[in-house]
Amino acid sequence: GAGVSQSPSNKVTEKGKDVELRCDPISGHTALYWYRQSLGQGLEFLIYFQGNSAPDKSGLPSDRFSAERTGGSVSTLTIQRTQQEDSAVYLCASSLGGQSTYEQYFGPGTRLTVT
């Protein structure tokens, strides 16, 4: 079956511009996560959606970052007024939720470069 997909795969933007990153989770997965991986670092948790519950936004690094999940499926991560330190690979993951929440399925990521 189809896995988690993300678009675009690469994005180069100028400092100060806004960007939108998209994630299509696996059908039927109620939990969706966004992570960021900077060069030489592990995956950094950004935000978590579970069903219709309020999202856990505790990992968002600043108020320039926001995310939505429409209809319990597709999610968009928006970064406003991008800065060079936002350059990273942004990974989306989904899981069945409940006791299977830990086993997350990742998309290929979006590599964001801010010039």
Place this chain on the structure above:
Amino acid sequence: DQQVKQNSPSLSVQEGRISILNCDYTNSMFDYFLWYKKYPAEGPTFLISISSIKDKNEDGRFTVFLNKSAKHLSLHIVPSQPGDSAVYFCAAANDYKLSFGAGTTVTVRA
């Protein structure tokens, strides 16, 4: 604050030999541990996991060991194969959140 640490950024091993990857954590609230494998330009894929109530879990060539008193886990791959060359991430779970280590790049030499 890195709660999960992989202190070896890289590991080189000969084909057929054992690969041992190590991971240390600091948060005693973690109750589930996972290893993920990542190839270039792909997302991480789940490899093997272990609950905090166990000390060993085996799946084919992969075995994960957990030492709770030392807050340490390890992944053993035996025998190592060329297709095992990848980046391996250790992850620890508290509720629904995973904390990841920085990864260890494994290179299996023919």
